[in-house]
Amino acid sequence: MYVIISTVNFVLTVLYFVLFARIILSWFPGAKNSQIANILFLLTEPILSPTRKLLQLLLPRREGGVGMMFDFSPLVAILLVQVVRSFVVNQFVI
DSSP states (O other): OHHHHHHHHHHHHHHHHHHHHHHHHTTOGGGGGSHHHHHHHHHHHHHHHHHHHHHHHHSOOOTTSOOOSSOOHHHHHHHHHHHHHHHHHHHHOO
């Protein structure tokens, strides 16, 4: 059981840092075409896309039908990863 919990903890920690790297990389416009950005996109988009859709449902649209001005989905995803990670670690570690 400890091996499974440690593995989940490790995966969630890596996911946290990958999401954080994508946030930092978004500050550099020229970096979006790099191979690292493509890898980060492939790793994080399966998590960010549903988070983005959920935020669009929860937050009202601005006038004119345009969605959010800023994409808060990485921040929400990081918070969710941290909540799940702390739950797993605190619930199953003695």
